[in-house]
Amino acid sequence: MYPGIELRLYRYVSVLAEELNFTQAAMRLHVSQPTLSTQIRDLEREINVKLFERTKGGQQVTLTSAGEAFAAEARLTLLHADRAIQEARSAHGQHAGPWRLGYSPLIDFRIVHKVQRFLSETHPTTDLRFLSGHTSEHVDGLLRGQLQAGLVILTPREERVTFYGFHSERLMLALPKEHALAKRKHIEVTDLHQLPLVKIRGDLEPRFGESLKLLFALIRVQPRIFHEATTQAEAVEVASHHGVAALVTPAAAHPETDRILFRRFSDEILTINTGLAHLGEPTSPILKSLRKFLSETFEPLGGKEKERVGRQMGLFEEDLRTAAWPLRKAYT
Helix, strand or coil: CCCCCCCCHHHHHHHHHHHEEEEHHHHHHHHCCHHHHHHHHHHHHHHHHCCEEECCCCCEECCHHHHHHHHHHHHHHHHHHHHHHHHHHHHHCCCCCCEEEEEEECCCCHHHHHHHHHHHHHHHCEEEEECCCCHHHHHHCCCCCCCCCCEEEECCCCCEEEEEEEEEECCCEEEEEECCHHCCCCCCHHHCCCCCCEECCCCCCCCCHHHHHHHHHHHCCCCEEEEEEEEEEHHHHHHHHHHEEECCCCCCCCCCCCCCCEEEEEECCEEEEEEEEECCCCHHHHHHHHHHHHHHHHHHHHHCCCHHHHHHHHHHHHHHCCCCCCCCCCCC
């Protein structure tokens, strides 16, 4: 922190930035209005930057551009301060409250099922919560302190989040049975050039956004984006209704449908990597055990594609008989 700035001042700025009213902010902070006003003014004088513009009368305020920047970082400072306490307690076996793990619906549900079962068996007294949402939502949830970890599709660009990749698989094409490519046994990435294509929204899943755009530019393949879907079910439905192809993950092939065929690409250019996302180093016993479990379970899947697929099917064989899609819950 800046020399002389106490943690409570970050809290003062954060609350005042939300209320934009000295009286209401002071009530939330349990301090007097004159005290809050004096503290904010002293802070501005110390850092030599004006954070708030006072309106006539002095009660109402607006944020300056510097104030907006300071308030945003102040919230992160408070979050990390609280997280430091929680991580220390967790490392001592005293995790308080629910332990939340997010997962992207684009991930093979058998992976989610294995993780759920592992955590439930190894940490039976922990209040485990599993939350479905897209990768961008989980990254935001981590930064806001709403999640302890997330199973995501790599790779979002966020320096404050640690990403550990553990599983790779090829993307697939979902094709209506009457589609010209449905008759082909082998599909190449170049077949996508100028092809009307449905894909997942890139703002929800970064792998389908700028990352995919750069890859297509690199290999000089330019599909014609027909529709951007929120879910894979929507992508498959649009493909079926309009007779176009959809770029999806293998998870979209379950359950099977009689209207759509799924085809893998012959090459391994279009792939997705599943990873575990969390803030900083894994210090809590739960997170450490989860990292170790993922490493031991999935790292042997590396190697040649044919060998990897065979080992992968063996890994998931039991889950094919027993697994069901986990309940999807909203953030709480």
